[in-house]
Amino acid sequence: MLRNLLPRLRATAAAAAVPRVASASPHFFYGSAASNPPPHRTSVEHLGDDDEGDDSGGAPRPSPASTISIDRSGLCNPPEHSHVASSDSELVKHLKGIIKFRGGPISVAEYMEEVLTNPKAGFYMNRDVFGGGGDFVTSPEVSQMFGEMIGIWTMCVWEQMGQPKRVNLVELGPGRGTLMADLLRGSSKFKHFTQSLNIHMVECSPTLRKIQHQTLKCIDEESVQKGKVSSLSGSPVSWHSTLDEVPSGVPTIIIAHEFYDALPVHQFQRTPRGWCEKMVDIQEDSSFRFVLSPHPTPATLYLMKRFKWAAGEEVSELNHVEICPEAIDLTQAIAKRVGSDGGGALIIDYGLNKLVSDSLQAIRKHKFVNILDDPGSADLSAYVDFTAIRHSAEEVSGDVSVHGPITQSQLLGALGINFRVEALLENCSEEQAESLRTGYWRLVGDGEAPFWEGPDEQVPMGMGTRYLAMAIVKKSQGVPVPFT
Numbered sequence: 001m002l003r004n005l006l007p008r009l010r011a012t013a014a015a016a017a018v019p020r021v022a023s024a025s026p027h028f029f030y031g032s033a034a035s036n037p038p039p040h041r042t043s044v045e046h047l048g049d050d051d052e053g054d055d056s057g058g059a060p061r062p063s064p065a066s067t068i069s070i071d072r073s074g075l076c077n078p079p080e081h082s083h084v085a086s087s088d089s090e091l092v093k094h095l096k097g098i099i100k101f102r103g104g105p106i107s108v109a110e111y112m113e114e115v116l117t118n119p120k121a122g123f124y125m126n127r128d129v130f131g132g133g134g135d136f137v138t139s140p141e142v143s144q145m146f147g148e149m150i151g152i153w154t155m156c157v158w159e160q161m162g163q164p165k166r167v168n169l170v171e172l173g174p175g176r177g178t179l180m181a182d183l184l185r186g187s188s189k190f191k192h193f194t195q196s197l198n199i200h201m202v203e204c205s206p207t208l209r210k211i212q213h214q215t216l217k218c219i220d221e222e223s224v225q226k227g228k229v230s231s232l233s234g235s236p237v238s239w240h241s242t243l244d245e246v247p248s249g250v251p252t253i254i255i256a257h258e259f260y261d262a263l264p265v266h267q268f269q270r271t272p273r274g275w276c277e278k279m280v281d282i283q284e285d286s287s288f289r290f291v292l293s294p295h296p297t298p299a300t301l302y303l304m305k306r307f308k309w310a311a312g313e314e315v316s317e318l319n320h321v322e323i324c325p326e327a328i329d330l331t332q333a334i335a336k337r338v339g340s341d342g343g344g345a346l347i348i349d350y351g352l353n354k355l356v357s358d359s360l361q362a363i364r365k366h367k368f369v370n371i372l373d374d375p376g377s378a379d380l381s382a383y384v385d386f387t388a389i390r391h392s393a394e395e396v397s398g399d400v401s402v403h404g405p406i407t408q409s410q411l412l413g414a415l416g417i418n419f420r421v422e423a424l425l426e427n428c429s430e431e432q433a434e435s436l437r438t439g440y441w442r443l444v445g446d447g448e449a450p451f452w453e454g455p456d457e458q459v460p461m462g463m464g465t466r467y468l469a470m471a472i473v474k475k476s477q478g479v480p481v482p483f484t
């Protein structure tokens with residue numbers, strides 16, 4: 001019904017949406033051309049019990065530049081040491097220091113990890129990268145309805161577990177904390193549920209931890225434990241650097257939205273001498289460039305493992321492959337925990353249900369940029385390989401079942417987003433209604449919004465089919481909603 005209604009309505013206050021995509025690369029060349037637009041956010045206000053503004057927005061992103069990959073098999077001599085003052089950033093100096101100290105290039109995964117999470121200068125570590133004033137937008141920032149729908153999924157899993165009195169609710173990479181805040185607000189009337197929650201935020205960035213603390217309206221607990229409590233729900237909240245730090249032995253529900261895409265990927269290229277890992281090196285003019293490893297690297301073991309999970313002709317059709325060992329290890333930790341403690345995990349991200357070829361991309365201020373350009377100033381992310389997630393989970397635990405992937409549109413639709421948006425539309429200003437309509441389209445639509453009458457470059461782009469959702473649950477709990 002809403003879709004029939006939407007084309008007749010004019011949405012005015014939205015910024016353009018830009019999904020993230022990369023193309024396959026030809027032999028000995030590396031590049032990532034944006035064939036599809038990546039996700040972006042619009043301005044949306046929270047509607048409901050607690051009225052909070054959101055100033056996020058987005059902008060169109062052009063295709064990333066291509067760079068040449070050269071095989072320097074003989075590479076082993078570090079460039080000359082120089083005392084000439086350089087204008088390199090701290091992170092660039094650090095990366096060059098690693099390469100020089102090693103006497104050779106580093107993997108793309110190591111480069112990506114340093115760029116994103118280096119404690120001093122990593123992209124996520126010292127600033128708020130989200131929204132119109134930041135670098136990109138995500139679904140929780142598009143609309144409160146996203147977090148509310150994830151809250152419904154979480155409550156359904158809790159119901160299927162028999163309403164346990166204590167539950168760990170873990171969010172991996174919570175960004176600004178918006179998803180969790182909307183989840184808690186949306187479920188606040190279900191007291192038995194909210195009273196059971198211990199919230200665990202797995203976040204590497206000290207800056208984002210502070211923002212999450214504010215978003216969840218945390219206050220100091222009055223009990224002897226002296227922890228933090230979210231005044232949105234009265235639930236205790238704690239922060240961790242990794243999932244391993246979250247206490248086990250309690251049923252656990254894990255949400256990972258746009259977390260897996262930030263995990264470092266290794267890239268391999270097919271050559272006449274077999275699959276060679278792509279590495280990052282320093283060239284003569286002191287800038288970074290890609291080279292190919294002359295020898296097998298440790299990550300080759302993961303490549304072989306991933307190929308065993310590939311279907312038929314899949315491998316022979318590719319000249320370039322990305323793998324994410326950290327995603328495999330994380331999924332196995334999730335599966336073991338869910339298998340032994342009960343509960344489930346919901347993973348939502350952009351990705352494929354097959355081998356990923358060449359998707360790594362860099363985004364700065366809502367535009368695609370070169371991956372090697374000014375590292376630390378742009379987000380790096382890669383497609384999530386949902387087939388690898390499925391096999392990783394099934395490999396380590398016979399007590400879990402894996403469901404999906406389904407599209408974000410299917411997930412949110414089945415969880416009731418159409419009813420929610422209609423209810424919100426009944427009691428809001430015209431400005432809020434416009435934000436709701438564009439936000440709804442961005443979450444569940446496919447491509448350009450048909451109802452858009454504003455400037456072409458700001459047309460809202462739907463992410464409903466581009467984002468996929470997969471669930472891992474304890475098998476004995478049954479099939480999770482809506483993966484039937």
Ligand SMILES: C[S@@+](CC[C@H](N)C(=O)[O-])C[C@H]1O[C@@H](n2cnc3c(N)ncnc32)[C@H](O)[C@@H]1O
Nearest residue numbers: 124138140173174175202203204205257258262
């Ligand atoms: C793309 S953002 C997604 C944020 C949020 N889930 C959202 O959808 O708005 C990635 C988040 O994961 C965090 N992160 C990235 N790598 C991490 C790591 N290795 N350990 C913990 N947190 C990490 C970032 O700081 C950030 O909060």
